[in-house]
Amino acid sequence: xxxxxxxxxxxxxxxLPETTAGQVVDVYPDLIMSHAASWRCIQSLEKLGTDQxxxxxxxxxxxxxxxxxxxxxxxxxxxxxxxxxxxxxxxKFYDINAGIAHVVLIEDGHIRPGMVVIGTDSHSTIxxxxxxxxxxxxxxxxxxxxxxxxxxxxxxQSIKVIIDGPLALGASAKDVMLKLIGALTAxxxxxCSIEFHGSYVRGLSISERMTLCNLAMELxxxxxxxxPDDVTRTFLREHGVDPLDYEEIYPDDDAxxxxxxxxxxxxxxPQIACPHTVDNVKPIHEVSxxxxxxxxxxxCANAKxxxxxxxxxxxxxxxxxxxxxxxxxxxxxxxxxxxxxxxIFDIFLRSGAVIxxxxxxxxxxxxxxxxxxxxxxSTANRNFQGRMGSYxxxxxxxxxxxxxxxxxRGVITDPREFLVKEGQYI
Amino acid sequence: xLIRGRCWKFGDNIPTDQIVRSDRVLLPMxxxxxxxxxxxxxxxxxxxxxxxxxxxxxxxxxxxxRAIAPKAIKATGVGAVIVEYAARLxxxxxxxxxxxxLECTGITEMVNEGDLLSVDxxxxxxRNESTGDKCRAKPIDPFLMAMLDxxxxxxxxxxxxxxx
Numbered sequence: 310x311x312x313x314x315x316x317x318x319x320x321x322x323x324x325l326p327e328t329t330a331g332q333v334v335d336v337y338p339d340l341i342m343s344h345a346a347s348w349r350c351i352q353s354l355e356k357l358g359t360d361q362x363x364x365x366x367x368x369x370x371x372x373x374x375x376x377x378x379x380x381x382x383x384x385x386x387x388x389x390x391x392x393x394x395x396x397x398x399x400x401k402f403y404d405i406n407a408g409i410a411h412v413v414l415i416e417d418g419h420i421r422p423g424m425v426v427i428g429t430d431s432h433s434t435i436x437x438x439x440x441x442x443x444x445x446x447x448x449x450x451x452x453x454x455x456x457x458x459x460x461x462x463x464x465x466q467s468i469k470v471i472i473d474g475p476l477a478l479g480a481s482a483k484d485v486m487l488k489l490i491g492a493l494t495a496x497x498x499x500x501c502s503i504e505f506h507g508s509y510v511r512g513l514s515i516s517e518r519m520t521l522c523n524l525a526m527e528l529x530x531x532x533x534x535x536x537p538d539d540v541t542r543t544f545l546r547e548h549g550v551d552p553l554d555y556e557e558i559y560p561d562d563d564a565x566x567x568x569x570x571x572x573x574x575x576x577x578x579p580q581i582a583c584p585h586t587v588d589n590v591k592p593i594h595e596v597s598x599x600x601x602x603x604x605x606x607x608x609c610a611n612a613k614x615x616x617x618x619x620x621x622x623x624x625x626x627x628x629x630x631x632x633x634x635x636x637x638x639x640x641x642x643x644x645x646x647x648x649x650x651x652x653i654f655d656i657f658l659r660s661g662a663v664i665x666x667x668x669x670x671x672x673x674x675x676x677x678x679x680x681x682x683x684x685x686x687s688t689a690n691r692n693f694q695g696r697m698g699s700y701x702x703x704x705x706x707x708x709x710x711x712x713x714x715x716x717x718r719g720v721i722t723d724p725r726e727f728l729v730k731e732g733q734y735i
Numbered sequence: 736x737l738i739r740g741r742c743w744k745f746g747d748n749i750p751t752d753q754i755v756r757s758d759r760v761l762l763p764m765x766x767x768x769x770x771x772x773x774x775x776x777x778x779x780x781x782x783x784x785x786x787x788x789x790x791x792x793x794x795x796x797x798x799x800x801r802a803i804a805p806k807a808i809k810a811t812g813v814g815a816v817i818v819e820y821a822a823r824l825x826x827x828x829x830x831x832x833x834x835x836x837l838e839c840t841g842i843t844e845m846v847n848e849g850d851l852l853s854v855d856x857x858x859x860x861x862r863n864e865s866t867g868d869k870c871r872a873k874p875i876d877p878f879l880m881a882m883l884d885x886x887x888x889x890x891x892x893x894x895x896x897x898x899x
Contacts, residue, residue: 429800446829499822586748693798696752
């Protein structure tokens with residue numbers, strides 16, 4: 310009987326000939342990521358009273374959620390991490406200037422096909438974009454894995470999502486995922502590994518694969534996965550990864566899946582996740598016209614270079630609506646470098662946007678929060694009540710194109726109005 | 736391990752952001768504990784007794800993996816959480832911090848708010864003493880049971896290193 314990606318990658322990391330869904334195994338992750346919560350891991354380590362780490366080269370630390378520090382407490386937490394990394398010789402330590410952990414680690418060639426990566430962040434599923442198995446764990450587990458090198462994992466069942474492309478005009482990876490989350494609901498993939506296949510996925514950019522795998526978390530997934538191909542190999546080569554340093558893993562044709570879901574990309578219109586759950590998804594025409602106070606382009610879901618370029622295409626030579634706040638938080642310092650070099654930074658600036666330092670920003674409620682009664686349209690991945698300031702505020706989730714169109718009009722707007730008028734796709 | 740207490744009942748798909756609101760996560764635990772699940776039942780944090788049992792529907796603890804959510808539930812004195820099924824990270828985090836959790840299909844139909852429940856964690860048997868009904872939960876893996884007995888993962892590791 311064939312094996313899924315999850316069953317194969319778990320076997321590799323558990324040093325077993327094979328594993329089967331449902332089995333509990335001890336897994337040795339190739340990379341252990343901790344972000345703003347790293348100080349909690351360090352404190353747990355002190356409590357354990359040990360100084361021995363299993364393999365310091367498997368540890369990555371990124372100061373992303375609350376950066377730069379706004380309180381003395383946060384500053385002290387970050388200082389603790391900085392000093393710990395120096396003392397232990399953690400070379401994959403990224404300070405407050407780097408950006409969002411997931412994006413930074415992928416950009417810097419630390420994520421490779423066939424790896425198992427754990428992180429103190431639920432959206433660690435994003436590493437599937439490069440054919441790795443990424444998943445979130447708690448901070449005490451990170452501490453324990455720093456010391457022991459392994460942790461328990463249940464081999465998940467898998468869901469096969471087949472997406473046929475190309476997508477319709479105005480649709481993006483974000484719309485595909487919102488459509489899927491709306492259809493399967495927020496617990497439709499609980500504890501599962503979600504494999505993305507189909508003609509849309511083959512040859513897709515790494516940025517869009519990251520969006521697919523990132524949002525798989527909002528189905529409750531444990532892993533997400535896109536089969537590595539030439540796009541993956543080229544991306545890795547360009548980011549300094551030697552082909553001899555990784556092993557691509559593919560599911561067998563006769564692998565056993567919990568279910569298979571088909572999506573026809575040509576039928577997807579821009580989608581909006583409405584308050585207050587990610588699976589409350591509607592096609593844009595049902596919500597267009599709703600007034601917004603703020604638009605946020607940011608987060609590990611949609612603040613990569615390609616996302617910002619997509620928004621800038623619509624914002625070029627236009628101004629945002631009076632009274633609307635457009636906050637742009639690029640995912641990483643490298644993204645900022647690139648948008649500066651390519652003139653996209655200027656487009657945002659001239660449109661009236663405020664551009665912040667790289668990081669999680671408003672998505673994690675760190676700046677860019679709302680007052681009672683306000684509405685934000687965001688490119689992030691969560692819209693739970695109270696996530697961005699007031700409890701009496703609404704968050705709508707959408708693609709960067711929708712965000713740009715909405716910032717210009719001041720109401721939720723279908724980006725195809727701009728794309729068609731400009732004649733770009735006709 | 737037998738746990739006995741009154742049932743507090745909650746719905747489906749409750750995110751960690753609503754177990755402890757995002758704007759309260761950085762408060763000290765003695766303040767957080769007075770606000771647990773406040774948006775669903777403001778009386779819960781005020782009136783819960785040590786050993787009471789929290790029952791919820793499907794996908795409990797979805798969203799962010801912050802361990803503060805199960806920690807805060809534990810700090811209220813709740814003796815066990817029984818859910819139709821839990822979000823993956825929440826399930827993991829419960830064992831990590833030493834809060835007993837059982838997954839039991841049909842539990843929300845078998846109990847009402849205020850019923851007296853008893854739970855045998857090792858056998859996975861749940862009794863509704865108010866109605867006489869009983870059911871069986873998915874058993875907890877023995878190594879996870881050991882983690883609960885120790886009071887969580889770090890406590891377990893401390894015990895192990897002391898033994899060595």
